[in-house]
Amino acid sequence: MRRNGAAVTILWLIVWTVENLPTLTAQNRGVGTFILNEADFVMPASEASQYSHLIIEPMLFDCVDDTSEPGGLRRRIQEVLKRIEDHRLSYAPTPIYYPDGSLNIISKVEHIEAKTYLFLFVPAARDMQKSLSTAEFKYLILIAFAHEVIHIEQTGRYRTDSRKEAGKEEAIAWGKTVVEIIRPLIAQKKSVPPYFVELSNLFAKAKNNSGAEAWIKLWTN
Ligand SMILES: [Zn+2]
Numbered sequence: 001m002r003r004n005g006a007a008v009t010i011l012w013l014i015v016w017t018v019e020n021l022p023t024l025t026a027q028n029r030g031v032g033t034f035i036l037n038e039a040d041f042v043m044p045a046s047e048a049s050q051y052s053h054l055i056i057e058p059m060l061f062d063c064v065d066d067t068s069e070p071g072g073l074r075r076r077i078q079e080v081l082k083r084i085e086d087h088r089l090s091y092a093p094t095p096i097y098y099p100d101g102s103l104n105i106i107s108k109v110e111h112i113e114a115k116t117y118l119f120l121f122v123p124a125a126r127d128m129q130k131s132l133s134t135a136e137f138k139y140l141i142l143i144a145f146a147h148e149v150i151h152i153e154q155t156g157r158y159r160t161d162s163r164k165e166a167g168k169e170e171a172i173a174w175g176k177t178v179v180e181i182i183r184p185l186i187a188q189k190k191s192v193p194p195y196f197v198e199l200s201n202l203f204a205k206a207k208n209n210s211g212a213e214a215w216i217k218l219w220t221n
Helices: 010-017 045-065 071-085 122-131 134-154 163-187 194-205 213-218
Strands: 007-009 035-037 089-094 107-112 115-121
Touching: 045 071, 045 089, 045 115, 045 122, 045 134, 071 089, 071 115, 071 134, 071 163, 107 134, 115 122, 115 134, 122 134, 134 163, 134 194, 163 194, 163 213, 194 213
Parallel strands: 089 115
Antiparallel strands: 007 035, 107 115
16 A cells, blocks of 8 residues: 555545545555556545536436436436435546546446446646537547446456457447447437547447447557
8 A cells, every 4th residue: 555645545535525435445555457646636525526516426417317318328327426426336437637648538347356436637627618518518528428338337257358359359449339329419409529420430440349440440559
């Protein structure tokens, strides 16, 4: 465990940001899959929480109530809220960018010991909010959360133990996201961010095949 000086584990961060997280025992502290530095905090942890409360969470609740949204999207958002509520999923809005330096990663599911965490990288979300219309930003967030539920659905079904295998799993998850969520939104003329329209076109070019080399390449870094 590293908690010397400015280094803290992601689990400590969760303790600070998630109100209803059960108290961690000494034993399972410090098992986070990535370490972050307080120096990476772009805002106070409380501000990240607040941003989630005020901006992100209402979008999720509204989506579940809005029967005009595609079923594949609503079902996933409903699932994410249910899992957070019954503690199968620990939701953690964090005040950092995703640690690999990618500024555009909004969310990520991580399995840490027996628990599953859903991280929202608030600084990245806030940046995107500035560059998109209100409706586009809403669908960015909804698609991101629904995409993470697809990863949860896929848990244990595919190998993710190497970068190559993880890339294949990501390719399958994004293929599903395009077919079951992005395209139904586009068909309904919803304001999907241009990036996702582009993604849908790329998947069509790959003949809608998640196993296509060119498609997998997009998701392997
Ligand atoms: Zn993914």
